Amino acid sequence: MIGLGAVYALAGLVFAAFAVLSAFDRDNPKRLGNAGFWGLMALSFLAGDRLGDAGNGALVVGLALIAGLGLLGRGNPDTTTPAERRALAERFGERLFIPALTLPVVVIVGVLALKPITIGGTPLLDPKQVTLVSLALAAVIAAGLGVILLRQPLISPLQEGRRLMDTVGWAALLxxxxxxxxxxxxxxxxGKAVGDLVTANLPMDTRAAAVAVYCLGMAGFTMIMGNAFAAFPVLTAGVALPVLVGRYGGDPAVICAIGMLSGFCGTLMTPLAANFNLVPPALLELPDRHAVIKAQIPTALPMLIANMVLMYVLAFR
Amino acid sequence: MLILLGVAVVVVGFAARFNPLLVVVAAAFVTGLAAHLSPLMVLAAFGKAFNDNRYVSAALLVYPMVGVVERAGLQERARSLIGRFKGVSIGPLLIGYMLFRQVTSALGLTSIAGQVQAIRPIVAPMAEGAVEARDGAITEAARHRIRAQAAATDNIALFFGEDIFLAIGSILLMVGFLASGGIVLDPIQLSVWSIPSAVAAFAIHAARLLLFDRRLRREAKA
Incomplete structure (x- = not known):
């Protein structure tokens, strides 16, 4: 059965390759910092289950120290110049899109077609991890296809992957x-401490006030905790079920569905949702770390109001 | 109340722009110590949680593929391709992407697009190319705003699409949580009631994208 173990082993080997290539990158004055950082990640993915909890803790502190003390640089692997890329773009034309489009196709095939396959009674892919396994498989196939179809050097997936990785830097692990x-x-x-604070101190003596407390609470709490999943149980147990459902007779399906989406409005506005809000600016090489959050706030705030209105109208029919 | 100190460390640390990895480790220790855990216990709890959450970083496996196609000129191609469709301006382009992303997410296909595999190599260069084809050279500041808007569009479409799918994590979390409180719901009920917000999000962000488009056009003329 192919499951998380195989994905972690693959990721560990890729990180190990980043570490080795970084160590020999003479153009990067901080190459040992990069080698150490990706080396620790390789260790985590290859042997994390054998390090013990305290060992993993020490590993995490090591990663944070390398990043926090400014020991991470940017590698500079051999690559094509902008002029060469324009020429290659002309030559390859729409063929360039094939690897990038292969990725989603393989993910879909993996999720839909490979999931039911069993060999001798055991499933081929771990049913709980089908998406992640499919994504890893798709990443390997698409990278290989890119090398063959676009006649790129065999080492280029690792070197170019390392370049992107170094562009994003520590934010990738956040x-x-x-x-x-x-x-x-x-x-x-x-979570409970914040929930008690919200429920004990806010007025909920009208239906509208209770809707507002729940939706704004979900958004605010999500901003503090970084994801809506942490906020949902606390505020739903503290506000939605006793007050909105219990006292005012609202429909729990409407209240919970829209409550969660109010939390997502908070996700759009917090740096703690790093993979959505802090990794993209690094990936797109934007000078302002918060540029994506700033672009999202003018949608998130009206959406929060829309959610409150929708909940008020739809939950109490 | 003392355990909320960890939250304060995060807020202040991020605001003061310390390295976020260090801020997170510091917040973990402050929180753990305030909850009367020994430093070693905090270290172990944090290490175990880090190890258990490796799947979060496993998605980094997409980077090598993106790097290879960029080396061969994908960004440049995406940029020039859009220039050939003279009529397509950035507003409708990003609205079209948002619709695609929302619909596929609603079908559960959340990992077929995203910031690494779609926005950086294809969508952001196309958005820049669409503006360049219309307005000529653009300033660095405008380029950065265009990229940020492309990234924002992906997030918004994903968030307000995925909850329409029955088997997504957040829906399962809600069903499980409500069941433990004695309220039995079919996931489909939660999915259906996610649709009005999804429509509202599409309308609000589409309007903003059209305004963004118009502002860029006005700036280019000025």
Missing amino acids: PQFLAALGAVFALAGV
Whole structure:
């Protein structure tokens, strides 16, 4: 059965290759920092389950120190110049889109066609991880196709992957760091403390006020915690079920569905949702780390109001 | 209340622009210590959670493919391709992408597009190309705004599309949570009630994209 283990092993080998290529990159004055950073990631993906909890903790602190002390540089692998790229773009034409479009096709095939396949009673792909396994498979196939179809050097997936990785830098790991922080928050009961604060101090003596408290609470709490999933249980147990459903007789399906989407409005406005809001500016080489959040706020705020109106109108028919 | 100090560390640390990885580690220790855990226990809890969440970073496997096609000129091609369709300006282009992304997400196909595999190599260069084809050379500041708007469009379409799909994580979380509270709901009910917000999000962001388009046009004339 192909599952998360295989995906982690593949990712570990790719990170290991980034580390080795970084170590020999003489154009990067901080090459040892990069090698150490990606080397630790390789160790985590290849052997994380054997390091023990404290060992993994030390590894994470190591990653944070390398990034925080400014030891990460930008690698400079051999690549094509902008002029060469324009010429290649003319030569290859629409063929260039094939690898990029192969990726979604293979993901869909994996999810729809490979999922039901079993060999001797065990499924070919781990049913719980079909999407991630398919994505990894698609990434390998699409990269290989790119090398063959576009006649790129065999090493180019690793070198160009490293270039992109270095462009994004530490921000690429921030989502995983924040997910781990969420677990520590949960352990310490941070969610409950914030929930108590909201429910104890806000007025909910009219239906409209209760709708506003729930929707704004979902958005605000999501901004603090970085994702709506952490906010949902706290505010739904604290506000939605006792007040909106219990006291005012609202439809729980409408209230929960729109409540979650109010949380998503918060996700659009917080740097803690790093993979959506902080990785893209790095990826697009924008000088302002918060440029994407700023572009989203004028949609997120009207959407929050729209959600409150929709909940008020639709939940109490 | 002391355990909320960790939240304060995050807010202040991010606002003061310290390195976010360090801020996160500091927040974990402050929170854990405030909850009367020993430093070693915090280290272990944080390490275990990091290890358990490796799947979050496994999506980085897409980078090599994107790098290879960029090396062969994909961004340049996407940019010049859009220039040949003279009538397509950036507003309708990004609205079209938003519709595609919302509909495919609603069908559960959330990982077929995204920031790494679609926005950086294809959609953002196309958006820039559409403006360049119409207005000529653009300033760096305008280029950055166009890119940010392309990235924002992907996020908004994804967030307000995915909850229409029955088996997405957030729907399953809601069903499970409500069941534990004695309220039994079919996932389809939650999916259906996500549709009005999805329509509203499309309308609001589409209007903003058209205004953005018009503002760029006005700036180019000025």
